[in-house]
Amino acid sequence: MTGIKFAWSAVGGDPALLPRVSTVVREGALQARLPVRELARACVGACALAAAELGARRAGLTEVPRVTLDDGAVATAFVSERHLLVDSRAPVTFAPLSRFWRTADGWVRTHANYPHHRARLLAALGVAEEDPDAVGAALAERSSLEVEETVYAAGGLAVALRTPEEWAAHEQAGAVARRPLVEHERSDAVRARALPSLDGTPLLPAAGVRVLDLTRVIAGPVATRTLALLGADVLRVDAPQLPELADQHADTGFGKRSATLDLASDRRAFEELLAAADVVVTGYRPGALDRYELSARALAERRPGLVVAELSAWGAYGPWRERRGFDSLVQVATGIAAIEGAAGATGTTTDEPAAMRSPGALPAQALDHGTGYLLAAAVLRALTEQLEQGEGRGRCVRLALARTAEWLVNGLRPDPEGCPADGSYDAPDAWLTERGSALGRLRYALPPVSFAGGPVDWARPPGVWGADPARWV
Template sequence: MTASATEPTTEYDALRDLYRQLGITGEETGGKVTVTGADPLTPSVHRIGEACAAALAALGTEAAALWRERGGDRQDVTVSVESAIHQLMAVFLTRASGVPVSELIEDPNLLGNSDFYRAGDGRSIYVLVSYPELRDIACEVLDCPPGRQRMADAIAHWDAFELEEAICSRGGTAVAVRTRQEWRAHPQGRLLDGRPLIHLEKMGESAPEPFPAIGELSSALPLTGLRILDNSHVIAGPIAARISAELGADVLHVSSPTHPDPNGMIIETGIGKRAAFCDLLDPAQAAAFRRVLAGADVYVSNYLNLDTKGFGPEALVEQRPGLVVLDYHGWGTTGPWSRRGGFDQLACTATGFAAEEGSFDGPRLPPTYLLNDYLAAILGTAGAIEALRRRAREGGSWRVHIDLAKVCMWVQDLGLFPRADVAALPAPDPTRAAGELATVHGPFGEVRYLPTRIAYSTLRPRLDRSAEPLGASSLAW
């Protein structure tokens, strides 16, 4: 492995760190845990492949350990760094009736206009307009129509930090490019710097809940018989719930009819789930939600401000003692940015990750485009399984919390490669994983997707149903 420009590390150092945070060991699988390959494999100065491989190996360890606790056989767990890189690009492999889901966005300009722009003070700013309401806020602040060049012209008259504040104060999403040092000196960065990557805490006492008995092991999976209530949207939350479905859980996704995700993302993140509408502001639907919550084992959420509506983690575990809450945030639940929207690209921009990938004057996203969304999904699922295992042993309600910006910071802390060592490496090619795609059929036709890239001795995780349109199922188990 090429020497690091900062503190040297390996994929096993990253895995040991995750084991420490989860409180587990590789021996709990009853077999061996192996990570093959090493970075750098892409023109990234960051150890993105090793970071994702470590996360996948930790998830595989948790799944295999749970399988043994439920009467299953010992498992070897194997992950490759190259496959982990493909995992970060999974959305670019998913096809619906042969069409890439990345091409199915209702307005391609929403994604295409989300980018780095040079502000008038010389600092770049990432303006994210991937939803119509976010586009409208940004264009209202900029006083321009939603065209890329018109946006660029308007942004050139702003100070980057002033524009960031103007857009975010109205509920929009934009972040000025910062260096790593600037971010860690920022109040929000300092706060996250002192927090764990996987925040796992017991929220209250309740009786232990042993796992339900498995009838026929040959057809079962680690999460068979468990229910996941998925109240989340792109990307980390719904992918965590999809991974849970792949491991055997019964997953019900709920969403407001007035805030739909793009169809392409529904196809990618909704595989393996049923999908119901639920407007939590409607008393009758909120009551139905609480009835469903009473039967859930894990609740997944990444929406802002649900606590102000009576649906925060504390309120939920009071209604359903023994619940495991897996929640995601961009920036942390306290601090000056706690009410700001967070997305993968914004976390890379704020933390200095993008400035390190390119330069301060020419920031870039990682060569996989996405990073912390898929990483957070994998890490959160591992944390949720650990919480379920602890609930079975000692009882209690549990919370697993992941912040996207902290994921970036963790990857940064794994060390950097000298730019000269990676500059000539080829860009990652997700089509190299085309032979690993699985197929499901449903309302969106034939859907081909990349499964979670973890190999077990005998376990064969699977998804038995395709995604369905939002609201296609009833709000019930």
């Protein structure tokens, strides 16, 4: 329970509620050298407890509903993108150029799932076509750090493999470590919309909450997918010129609506959405939305009482604050890939430098999923605070994948040896289900956020990306 205790404290939760949480321990769930299972439990547990607490307050319950964490449900949900089937077709998770590559002195990992990132990577390397052999040859001639800087300067994504010690010596690592897991700010402006009392079954803690979703990829969409599960009206808004990857949208689009807006030409429509929103969640790199006046401060000035949740890869501070990033790249930079690969193997006798040994990866994109559930938890707690304190001051919460990585590597501890298990995690079938949708027949992972009387599935499947009107229902 130490991980849950820390996560619950990080989102501002009352420690007196922790006894409401129980865990079903399953051997074999999210096995890794690092305590990934404990990270996943803690993040989902904090989110479920925050949901139960808000639901109890809004429904006038005398007790907060009990929360059950099942390692099987959590482990299945943490790889939801791999379990998704659309008309029996398996998803595409990583493009051919999104992978580890050998360099002259070590390894780099690239991310080229989106067409614009792929084009920038190829341009930076001087490779004319999407040819893995040509990319590999170009990378093999350069040092890892040279590749990292050259590709980033071109607007692409490549990160050099570092050991935990090398990352700890980096200026960005120091900036990250000095920050709390979840940052909290309160604004002076007051005007939160009063949320009505709840009744009915299931208990939906976020019913009636309007969430403007300005996120992409996994972490942010997982957070807003979770808020949608809990009853929020979630409208995801994307730029029409930046379509989302189809399988990614299908996995994280449950419970939401999806619209497109060009903020340069459709500004009035966006401002109308903002004026009626209760929560705005952003997942772009710090500063990327400033030209549209979408910083937390600017949002709070135009919509007093708003809850703003900001997510980034590297944090809104330090020399890498404006860099793009994804879970896989943060794992490589922070030493996780070294720990999980040959560089982290015990009993090795090779004289090969650690940077040259084969890297590995976590059994899930756990930084994305974990941070996503923490982000949802922080939003739910902010809404509870507004309700309990009887005032509508706005709030801003910030999380970063790199800070979650710091917690995983240096803060969390695995379960003690010999800790009794309630069962084993042999297959995910018990936590998968199917339903029809506009995208086809979907097989997908059920939500791991579970509390007595709460929802067990999303009210609606994902729809077609960008097909919904940009307005509140």
